[in-house]
Amino acid sequence: MPKLTEGQHRYLMEVADALRSAPRGSKQEIVGRACEFLGWSRDRVYRGLREVGWTSRRRRRQDRGNSVVTVEEARVVANLIHESTRQNGKRLLSFRDAIDIAFANGRIETYASPATFARVMREAGFHPDQLATPAPHVSMRSMHANHVWQFDVSICVLYRLTTGGLQVMEEKEFYKNKPHNLKRIENQRVLRYLVTDHFSGAFYLEYFQAAGEDQETLFKFLMSAFAERPHPNDPFHGVPSTLVWDAGSANQSYMIRNLLDRLQVEHIAHEPGNPRAKGQVERTHDIVERHFEGRLYMMRIESIEELNEKAHAWMRHFNSKRQHSRTKKTRYGLWQTIREDQLRICPPLELCRELLQTKPVQRKVASDLSVSFAVQGWGQATYSVEHVPGVRVGEQVDVSVNPYRAPSVLVAGLDENGGEILVECDPVQRDEAGFRLDSPVYGEGFHSVGDTDTDTHRKALAREAYGAETNREVERARAKREPAFQGSIDPISYLEADELPSYMRRKGTALDVPNPAAALEVQPLTHIEAMKRLAVKLERPIKPEENQAIRRAFPDGVPEDSLGAVVDWLSGGAGPPTGKRPSSLKAV
Structure with a gap:
């Protein structure tokens, strides 16, 4: 409101005095006359009155703050x-x-x-x-370069002409209310594939002509993004530890996920409708559109190859020169702080192509805690899994090639929480005789294999069974044939206490079996064997004359069933021994 003149100020002072002394119901008429005299609106008159110190002193309504609407x-x-x-x-x-x-x-x-x-x-x-305001979000943090990458695909402002070359999509021709025009060029559209390093903000982009996202194009892009490029001004490369992207069909295809699993890349798909989960790459799409694709209106692009050539030139300049708002450094400059152990070099393209379809193979653990596995291009080899937690002799383990250090392999073990971990195992080296180089040499020492969890359980259960403190005490108890559990467990008495069912006696038929003794010819004892047995029975040595008499009576040997009669004769009995087997013997 313009500053009041001296006359306006004096007049409004008079109006203010009149309003203070005016009876109830007449104030509106006073204000109306002031509006007509000054040629002002009612609102402007009230503002002027407040400027000269007038207040309405209107009583506050008692129901102020209440509403008829609940x-x-x-x-x-x-x-x-x-x-x-x-x-x-x-x-x-x-x-x-x-x-x-x-x-x-x-x-x-x-x-x-x-x-x-x-x-x-x-x-x-x-x-x-x-x-309509966005929900609160938490800003995520990455630890170093190549720790986390974000990936996304968007549509470029260009599309390929059927007659050759690329053309900018004009909004007036392809805006949303003309879907038939978009349908006409859907197979000629150019897609922008983009990946960003969350720590440094460095990014890599590449254009492809396709109707939509597919795993073949995604594989080509990932190989280009992971690989070390020959240009001296482009240092950004390597395999990230984590890759954040959306749940698109190409991203979640078996072959792509299998490739990333083999490359030990944790791939995280954010929830649909939550683009902020990969907000950095979304923001970088906007940077590319405004800072690079905005230049395409002033150029003639004849091919995808030419488009990528110019895009990479702009990308290298932007990453090298533009300061990042968060880091206050250039993107390539901060990425250069990556350490050797953080930069994982991508395996050769041929090996990565094989990893698309490679699955872990199960191998049986041998008694020396080793497995056998063949790596393509390296042949069959033996790998010690002694240091892999959770392995057991005779059980299967998952084995796959280590793409970063072939012919080393990765063996799946179990951590302390029961989760799967991958442990790297190198091939066992052998000498010219075929012996393992890590085996102990006779006379120089011995080496025992560490206990597996099965061995640990076995020994612990044995100590519990014999109430022993050490494994040696268990061995002594077993050597003394002491009962397990100190005899406190009776494995038989409960059987007698059980009530068993009664069974009906069944009749049977006797077998007609001939007497086997009738057909059995018993060989007589030799004279020497007979003399030994007689000496034992008589409890004295046999006299020479007795020996001669027995030999005359039994020239072919003494039958075993005649020993009793000979003992009676030699003891002063009634009958002499004969070579026959009578029921009684007569005295000489």
Whole structure:
């Protein structure tokens, strides 16, 4: 408001005095006359009165802050408006229409103005404008260059002409309300593949002509992004530890995921509709569009190769010269701080192509804690898995080639939490005789293989069974044939206590078996064997004359069943021994 003149100031002072002394109901008439005299609006007159020190001293309403619309009613209307809002933020339902719909359907009882409903919504915190604001997010941190990369694909402003060359897509010709024009060139569109290093902001881009994303194009781009490029002004390369991207069909294809798994790259697909999860690469797309593709209107591009050549020239200059707003350094400059152990060199293209379809192979662990595995181009080799946690003799383990250090392999083990870990194993070296170089030499020492978890469990259970403190005590207890569990476990008594079922006796048929003794010819004892047995029975040596008498009586040997009669004779019995087997012997 312009500064009041001296006359205006004096006049407004008089009007202010009149308003202070005016009876109730006449103040509007006084203000109206001032508006007519000064040629001002009523609002300007009030501003002038406040400038000369006048206040209305209007009494505050006792119901100030209260509304005829309840928070619940405002919430119903806000929900109708919010659900009708499109993803681009356009509201399809107005406040008045939402109020009418809610009132007609009995969802609200108060029919008030849109302004009243909007005021209640804003005070409660669910006005459509408030609901449209983005949700709070957490800024993520990466530890070093090549720790985390972000990847995304977008459409370039160019498309390929059927007659050759590339043409800029004019908005007036291909805007959203002319989908038939976009359909006509969908196979000629140029896609921009882009990857950024989250730590330094360095990026690599490449253009491809395709109707959409596919795994063949994605493989070509990843190989170009991972590989060390020959240009001296382009240092950005290597295989990242983590790759963040969306859940597109090409990204989630088996072959691409298998390749990244073999390259030991953790690939994380963010939730759909959450582009902020890879906000850096989204922002870099905007940089490319404005700083590089904005130049294409002033150039004639004849091929994809020419487009990539010019894009890479701009990319190298931007990464080398432009200061990053977060780091206050150039992108390539900060990326150069990467350490040797953080820069993982990409394997050759041929090996990566094989890794697309390579799956871990199961191998059985031998008794010396080794496995056999063949790496293509290196042949069959033996690998010691003694240091791999969780391996057991006789069980299967997953083995795959280490793409960074072939012919070394990666063997899947278990960490302390039961999760899978990959442990690198080198081939066992052998001498000219075929012996392992890591084997101990006779006379120089011995080497025992470390216990597996199975061995540990086996020894622990044995100590528990014999109540021993050490494994040696277990061995002594077993040598003494001490019962396990100190005899506290009775493995038999419970069997007698069990009530068993009674069984019916079954009748049988006797077998007609001939007497085997009748057909059996028993060989007699030799004279020497007979004398030994007789001496034992008589408890004295056999006299020479007795020996001669026995030999005369039994010239072919003494039958075993005649020894009793000979003992009776030699003891003074009634009968002499004979070569026959009578039931009784007569005395000589």
